[in-house]
Amino acid sequence: xxxxxxxxxxxLLASPAHALVxxxxxxxxxxxxxxxxxxxxLVPSVTETAFALxxxxxxxxxxxxxxxxxxxxxxxxxxxxxxxSLEAIVxxxxxxxxxTDEGNREETFLQLRRLGIPxxxxxxxxxxxxxxxxxxxxxxxxxxxxxAPLVGGIRRRIEAVRERVSGLPAPRVLYVxxxxxxxxxxxxxxxxxxxxxxxxHSITAAEPVSYVRFSIEAAVARAPEVIVLAxxxxxxxxxxxxxxxxxxxxxxxxxxxAGRLYSVDLSILHRYGPRVPEGxxxxxxxxxxxxxx
Amino acid sequence: xxxxxxxxxxxxxxxxxLLALGVAALFVGSAGLSPAAVARALAGRAExxxxxxxxxxxxxxxxxxxxxxxxxxxxxxxVGFQALTxxxxxxxxxxxxxxxxxxxxxxxxxxxxxxxxxxxxxxxxFAFAGALLAASVVYLVATAPxxxxxxxxxxxxxxxxxxxxxxxxxxxxxxxxxxxxxxxxWLLGNLAPIPAASLALFAALAAGGIWLILTRxxxxxxxxxxxxxxxxxxxxxxxxxxxxxxxxxxLTGTVVAFTGPIGFVGLIVPHVLRGLVGHDNRxxxxxxxxxxxxFLLAADTLARNVVAPAELSVGVITAFCGAPFFVWVLRTRSxxx
Numbered sequence: 001x002x003x004x005x006x007x008x009x010x011x012l013l014a015s016p017a018h019a020l021v022x023x024x025x026x027x028x029x030x031x032x033x034x035x036x037x038x039x040x041x042l043v044p045s046v047t048e049t050a051f052a053l054x055x056x057x058x059x060x061x062x063x064x065x066x067x068x069x070x071x072x073x074x075x076x077x078x079x080x081x082x083x084x085s086l087e088a089i090v091x092x093x094x095x096x097x098x099x100t101d102e103g104n105r106e107e108t109f110l111q112l113r114r115l116g117i118p119x120x121x122x123x124x125x126x127x128x129x130x131x132x133x134x135x136x137x138x139x140x141x142x143x144x145x146x147x148a149p150l151v152g153g154i155r156r157r158i159e160a161v162r163e164r165v166s167g168l169p170a171p172r173v174l175y176v177x178x179x180x181x182x183x184x185x186x187x188x189x190x191x192x193x194x195x196x197x198x199x200x201h202s203i204t205a206a207e208p209v210s211y212v213r214f215s216i217e218a219a220v221a222r223a224p225e226v227i228v229l230a231x232x233x234x235x236x237x238x239x240x241x242x243x244x245x246x247x248x249x250x251x252x253x254x255x256x257x258a259g260r261l262y263s264v265d266l267s268i269l270h271r272y273g274p275r276v277p278e279g280x281x282x283x284x285x286x287x288x289x290x291x292x293x
Numbered sequence: 294x295x296x297x298x299x300x301x302x303x304x305x306x307x308x309x310x311l312l313a314l315g316v317a318a319l320f321v322g323s324a325g326l327s328p329a330a331v332a333r334a335l336a337g338r339a340e341x342x343x344x345x346x347x348x349x350x351x352x353x354x355x356x357x358x359x360x361x362x363x364x365x366x367x368x369x370x371x372v373g374f375q376a377l378t379x380x381x382x383x384x385x386x387x388x389x390x391x392x393x394x395x396x397x398x399x400x401x402x403x404x405x406x407x408x409x410x411x412x413x414x415x416x417x418x419f420a421f422a423g424a425l426l427a428a429s430v431v432y433l434v435a436t437a438p439x440x441x442x443x444x445x446x447x448x449x450x451x452x453x454x455x456x457x458x459x460x461x462x463x464x465x466x467x468x469x470x471x472x473x474x475x476x477x478x479w480l481l482g483n484l485a486p487i488p489a490a491s492l493a494l495f496a497a498l499a500a501g502g503i504w505l506i507l508t509r510x511x512x513x514x515x516x517x518x519x520x521x522x523x524x525x526x527x528x529x530x531x532x533x534x535x536x537x538x539x540x541x542x543x544l545t546g547t548v549v550a551f552t553g554p555i556g557f558v559g560l561i562v563p564h565v566l567r568g569l570v571g572h573d574n575r576x577x578x579x580x581x582x583x584x585x586x587x588f589l590l591a592a593d594t595l596a597r598n599v600v601a602p603a604e605l606s607v608g609v610i611t612a613f614c615g616a617p618f619f620v621w622v623l624r625t626r627s628x629x630x
Binding site for chain 1 (some may be wrong): 322323324325326342343347348351352353419466474478483484485488597601602603604605
């Protein structure tokens with residue numbers, strides 16, 4: 001009886017202004033007055049997911065890096081992932097800002113919360129977490145119905161790739177995130193999982209962090225059979241171009257001798273969103289061309 | 294008397310410029326507010342949760358305050374270091390003192406000091422310690438045998454700066470890669486609106502440092518005649534140097550703790566002012582405090598508007614102004630007699 005009264009008291013005392021509390025992917029509580037209707041996304045993969053779910057009407061602003069699908073470019077921009085303009089965000093009157101723990105700054109989240117804007121942080125390093133991300137974005141954009149078909153489609157395409165490469169010997173793969181200084185994915189990077197799903201073995205899979213500055217000597221010594229270069233260049237900019245010619249001189253490397261040096265558009269493979277199967281299929285064709293004949 | 298009148302008129306003119314810049318800065322920004330909306334917010338007639346109130350009062354106003362404080366503190370730190378070393382090129386970033394302070398801040402962040410007023414004080418203490426350490430090393434290196442040569446001091450500063458930059462690189466390559474870009478962004482020097490309590494702390498520390506140097510301005514004038522001459526005129530040169538040294542390190546450390554390392558303000562501002570008010574430190578310190586604030590405010594207003602809605606680091610703009618300025622001063626003013 002007393003307990004029931006206490007529960008009722010707590011219920012009555014709870015501010016009606018914060019009727020809705022959701023937990024973000026870092027386990028932090030986010031108080032909302034109502035289901036969000038005006039969302040600013042600072043995360044390209046969240047933007048892609050919102051569009052794929054048909055929830056883009058609730059996106060009122062995106063980061064400068066949210067360039068997919070093409071319609072995302074028409075949304076108001078709020079600046080980069082590291083240095084978005086707080087002013088531009090506030091001016092869009094968002095009731096929620098979605099950020100990521102991989103690419104945004106914690107300071108930005110602090111400043112937004114201080115201004116009374118709730119921040120929802122996503123976290124995805126694994127395919128399983130990507131499904132979770134899609135589910136969360138579905139909830140936030142009010143498109144929960146669209147989650148199962150999208151996730152189902154992605155699962156089927158990933159499964160199809162796995163079936164094709166299963167039983168094939170896994171070649172040693174060097175994935176080059178950035179050529180100079182050499183930056184490679186380690187154990188906690190989603191790229192390592194992607195390479196494994198595509199039937200390869202990343203030669204830097206055992207490195208204990210997500211991204212590693214790696215010695216070119218060590219990379220050569222591990223004799224990769226396939227080298228995949230991430231192409232960072234976009235549009236007119238040639239900065240971060242894959243530059244395969246720099247690798248051609250390393251003729252002792254099996255991948256170079258066999259002519260198995262590839263480059264891949266970074267934005268497809270590096271974003272944890274609906275284009276993951278597409279990226280996986282591209283990667284699998286590079287690692288196991290024989291399975292896709 | 295003449296000096297006092299001159300000081301008042303220059304200070305009044307600078308205050309007008311600062312005020313005009315401050316008002317202008319409140320009216321521009323990527324939110325694209327109409328002047329009427331900004332005026333409504335400033336007059337307190339906008340609803341607290343409205344876009345104009347939040348942008349004007351919670352984003353632009355504190356950022357203007359940070360710019361004025363940081364610019365004033367850096368310029369006075371420059372005056373302090375210049376008087377101390379009798380070198381017109383001495384300045385927190387050139388002397389490597391900013392790098393020392395930045396090392397302190399990065400260390401504090403690694404130790405987990407993030408947000409809140411206590412943490413802000415902790416970061417400021419680390420930054421001050423780093424600034425003091427770097428400044429001491431520069432001083433010891435440059436004074437060792439036979440006095441302070443202009444070039445030796447600058448080279449010592451460059452070397453100490455390189456050393457602390459390397460130390461920062463070591464620390465950040467040990468932390469999570471995902472935080473790297475954030476740290477690099479911070480190292481470029483960025484102004485951001487900070488909460489009221491931290492702003493008050495910033496103001497108190499900056500005011501303390503400026504006051505320390507201001508009250509020693511007369512003695513610093515005597516020091517300019519040479520240590521021996523100053524001693525004969527009753528100045529305890531060692532004590533004076535120690536005090537000004539600590540005050541300049543405090544100013545540098547405080548600014549770095551709250552904004553990141555921003556270079557060259559302490560070089561440009563006092564130098565331009567010497568052309569206007571002369572070499573008297575009693576005029577130079579207060580005018581530098583105002584003009585430094587105005588300069589950094591102008592630079593930051595530019596930084597947050599040229600590539601809007603993205604933002605440039607204000608440290609990039611001051612460096613673009615400061616590096617050519619440094620060369621010019623080096624070529625024209627510090628030629629050995």
